Amino acid sequence: MIRRIIKYSFRFLPTFFSLLIAVLLFNACDDTDGGDVPDELQKGEGLIPAVIGNRWIYSDSLWMSDSLYYANFDTVEIIDTLMRGNQTWWQTKGMIPGLWGELYIRNDSIYGADYFFDTRLTHLWFIPPSETLISYYVDFEDTGGWIRTVVMQPEPITVPAGTFDSCGVYTDTTVHIEHIIAPGVGIIRRSVIRSRSRWIITLIDYELVLD
Numbered sequence: 001m002i003r004r005i006i007k008y009s010f011r012f013l014p015t016f017f018s019l020l021i022a023v024l025l026f027n028a029c030d031d032t033d034g035g036d037v038p039d040e041l042q043k044g045e046g047l048i049p050a051v052i053g054n055r056w057i058y059s060d061s062l063w064m065s066d067s068l069y070y071a072n073f074d075t076v077e078i079i080d081t082l083m084r085g086n087q088t089w090w091q092t093k094g095m096i097p098g099l100w101g102e103l104y105i106r107n108d109s110i111y112g113a114d115y116f117f118d119t120r121l122t123h124l125w126f127i128p129p130s131e132t133l134i135s136y137y138v139d140f141e142d143t144g145g146w147i148r149t150v151v152m153q154p155e156p157i158t159v160p161a162g163t164f165d166s167c168g169v170y171t172d173t174t175v176h177i178e179h180i181i182a183p184g185v186g187i188i189r190r191s192v193i194r195s196r197s198r199w200i201i202t203l204i205d206y207e208l209v210l211d
């Protein structure tokens with residue numbers, strides 16, 4: 001009996017040590033530094049205005065094979081701030097499309113956070129748009145990350161909440177996701193288009209508190 005226990009214990013040792021090493025590596029990562037943003041990207045008018053009380057209302061619909069699967073209305077509001085190291089993070093009630101419940105702004109760029117096991121990780125999500133196409137890397141643990149492009153749309157873009165100029169169009173070709181941001185207003189549209197499904201989130205109303 002003892003020999004059988006020892007035999008099966010040795011069988012699982014490689015898996016145990018692999019998991020242990022992975023946890024140690026992730027805990028060693030710096031989860032408060034989103035990385036430096038290149039100088040040419042340190043411009044813009046503020047992509048998502050972060051003030052407590054700012055509120056956005058979105059229509060959220062999923063289509064499966066041209067049939068409406070569900071439709072909802074989602075309200076997102078900035079409700080508080082919290083300090084992580086020397087960074088001020090903004091907490092939201094509800095989820096800003098494409099982000100989690102917290103965001104951090106630096107050099108007019110938007111950072112989000114998520115958790116991998118017990119490790120909190122910070123990711124660069126959105127940079128200010130430019131008239132020329134810019135590519136940058138979005139790091140995400142589930143998929144290993146992907147390349148995102150952004151360019152300023154020369155024509156106004158209309159959604160139910162209004163018509164907006166100088167919008168940034170963010171395209172993730174690998175995962176078929178597009179975000180449209182009106183600087184100074186926030187995300188006005190997010191779409192995930194797959195072969196048999198369409199997930200569309202669109203801004204229908206918003207209220208911005210004067211800072």
